[in-house]
Amino acid sequence: MARPLHIAPSILSADFARLGEEVRAIDEAGADWIHIDVMDGHFVPNLTFGPPVMAAIRPVTRKIFDVHLMIAPVDRYLEAFAKAGADIITVHAEAGPHLDRSLQTIRALGKKAGVALNPSTPVAHIKHVLDRLDLILVMTVNPGFGGQSFIPAMIEKIRETRDLVQGRDIDIEVDGGITAETAPLVVKAGANALVAGSAVFKGDAKAYGRNISAIRTSAVSIAA
Numbered sequence: 696m697a698r699p700l701h702i703a704p705s706i707l708s709a710d711f712a713r714l715g716e717e718v719r720a721i722d723e724a725g726a727d728w729i730h731i732d733v734m735d736g737h738f739v740p741n742l743t744f745g746p747p748v749m750a751a752i753r754p755v756t757r758k759i760f761d762v763h764l765m766i767a768p769v770d771r772y773l774e775a776f777a778k779a780g781a782d783i784i785t786v787h788a789e790a791g792p793h794l795d796r797s798l799q800t801i802r803a804l805g806k807k808a809g810v811a812l813n814p815s816t817p818v819a820h821i822k823h824v825l826d827r828l829d830l831i832l833v834m835t836v837n838p839g840f841g842g843q844s845f846i847p848a849m850i851e852k853i854r855e856t857r858d859l860v861q862g863r864d865i866d867i868e869v870d871g872g873i874t875a876e877t878a879p880l881v882v883k884a885g886a887n888a889l890v891a892g893s894a895v896f897k898g899d900a901k902a903y904g905r906n907i908s909a910i911r912t913s914a915v916s917i918a919a
C-alpha cells in the first residue's frame with residue numbers, strides 16, 4: 696500500500712522577522728510537517744538558526760517538526776535539537792565519521808531518525824544502516840540555499856532508494872526545487888514526503904494554502 700503523502704514547507708523561505716506568524720500561517724494552510732533547515736556555515740555555505748529559535752516556535756504549532764541538520768560534526772548537537780522540540784532529526788551521511796552511532800543516538804533520544812544524501816552521495820552509502828532509519832532524504836539540489844533548480848538526475852536516485860527500502864517502514868523525502876511541476880515526477884519515482892520552500896512561501900500568507908494545495912494536487916494526480 697502507498698505511504699501517506701506529507702507536504703513539508705521549509706521555513707528557510709519564510710519572513711524571519713515574523714517567524715512565529717509564518718509558522719502559524721503554514722500550519723493553518725495545511726502543512727503536514729514543518730521543515731526546519733539548520734545550517735552551520737561549514738558543512739554548507741550558509742548560516743541559519745539553532746535550538747533556541749526552534750524552541751521559540753515550538754509552541755506555535757503541534758505539527759511534526761522535521762529538522763534537517765546541515766551541521767558537521769553533528770553528534771554534539773543532537774540532544775539540544777531533541778530538547779528544542781524536534782520530531783524527526785535528519786543528519787547528512789557525511790556529517791560525522793560514525794553515521795550508525797548518530798542514528799542510534801537520535802532514536803535513543805526518542806526521535807525519528809533520518810539520513811540525507813547529497814546529490815553526489817551514492818544510495819549504497821546507507822545500505823548497512825537501514826534498520827536504524829525512519830526516513831531517507833534525497834537532496835534534489837546541493838544543500839545550502841532555497842530557490843535552486845531541481846536536479847533531474849535525482850529521479851533515478853529516488854527510484855533506487857525506493858527499491859532499496861522495499862518492505863520497510865521508511866519515508867522517502869525529497870528536498871530542493873520541489874514545485875507543482877516537479878512533485879509528480881518525484882512521487883512517481885517513489886518519494887512520499889515533499890519539502891518545498893520557495894514554492895510555498897510565495898505571495899502573501901493568504902496564498903500559502905493555494906500553494907500547498909497545488910503541490911499536493913499535482914503529486915496525487917500522478918499517483919492516482
Ligand SMILES: O=C(CO)[C@@H](O)[C@H](O)COP(=O)(O)O
Nearest residue numbers: 838839841842871872892893
Ligand atoms: O535544505 C534545503 C536547502 O539546503 C531546503 O530545505 C530548501 O529550503 C528548499 O528550498 P526550495 O528549493 O524548495 O526553495
Ligand SMILES: [Fe+2]
Nearest residue numbers: 732763870890
Ligand atoms: Fe532542507
